[in-house]
Amino acid sequence: MVRTVLVLGGTAEARRLAEALAEAGDRLRVVTSLAGRVSRPHLPPGEVRIGGFDGVEGLTAWLREERVDAVVDATHPFAARVTASAAAATSALGLPFLVLRRPGWRQAEEDDWRWVGSVAEAAELLPTVGTRALLTVGRQELEPFTRLSDVWLLARSIEQPNVPIEAVLGRGPFAVESELELLDDHDIDVLVTKDSGGDDAKLVAARRRNIPVVIVRRPPSPAVMIVSTVDQAAIWVIYGHATVS
Incomplete structure (x- = not known):
């Protein structure tokens, strides 16, 4: 059975995740969503959807219509509105939801x-x-x-x-x-x-x-599962949303 995964993209991590999931073969249908703010984006493998979802209701309807099985938010750490909408929509539908977020910077002693x-x-x-x-x-x-x-x-x-x-x-x-x-x-x-x-x-x-x-500073992180590497996110998707560490 083919499972459909929506990747909310626009970052290098999102592209690498789509590439990793493409290697899983025909078991996965991967759709990457891009906001469309850049005229010539770097497109990932798999299906690509460009444009917003018109808020929580629009995203919820799209997820239902496309029979999406899981959602990975790999957007920019400052895309707080997208993350909040995805959390609300997946919660309403009872879908597994993961946030892939690169670690923030760490200040060195000599930094001002x-x-x-x-x-x-x-x-x-x-x-x-x-x-x-x-x-x-x-x-x-x-x-x-x-x-x-x-x-x-x-x-x-x-x-x-x-x-x-x-x-x-x-x-x-x-x-x-x-x-x-x-x-x-x-x-x-x-x-x-x-x-x-x-x-x-x-x-x-x-x-x-x-x-x-x-x-x-980054906006507050949502109360959902968050991972920091593409490998962790790929494992979560491919192996059925198991807990990753």
């Missing part, structure tokens, strides 16, 4: 990190920390920074932002040397980012240049 609770708080704090900032918070969260008049801003994103901030376009992962070059070329004296985990080349570069980092 300033933790904040939101992007808005980061923008408010920024003028007290530096005057030339590199922003890596995502192109859809740059608006609070546009109100600043005493800080020069450079945003990095996959696609051009829709706000009047100078931007450099690029898709990670990035190497430490290229991050150092970026900081040096633009005389960056403060980095603003989110605790997304994963590739930390920009944090290593900031450490080497003694540049302070303003970091937005």
Whole structure:
């Protein structure tokens, strides 16, 4: 019997999970859902669905119509609304639900990190920390920074932002040397980012240049099963949602 698994994607972990599940053969039907915020996303193997579900009710209806057997949320750690909707929909249908979430960053002794609770708080704090900032918070969260008049801003994103901030376009992962070059070329004296985990080349570069980092904390984790590796998530799916450690 073929089981259908929905992977809520958009991250490198989601792509690797789809690849791992594809190797399980014909026993699994894997559907990866992408939000559609990037015009040319890296597509995973298997079926791909692009676009939102219109909230909990829409997702619940889709899961029922497609006879989904399990859901893995492998979205970005800051996609709190998606995670909450998936938790509610799977609970309503009694479906197994797993969150695959990369570990957050760990501060080293030599790091100068300033933790904040939101992007808005980061923008408010920024003028007290530096005057030339590199922003890596995502192109859809740059608006609070546009109100600043005493800080020069450079945003990095996959696609051009829709706000009047100078931007450099690029898709990670990035190497430490290229991050150092970026900081040096633009005389960056403060980095603003989110605790997304994963590739930390920009944090290593900031450490080497003694540049302070303003970091937005992650939203609270849901009260569901959470794993931190693709292998753990693949085992959970392939072997019938067994407890993983």
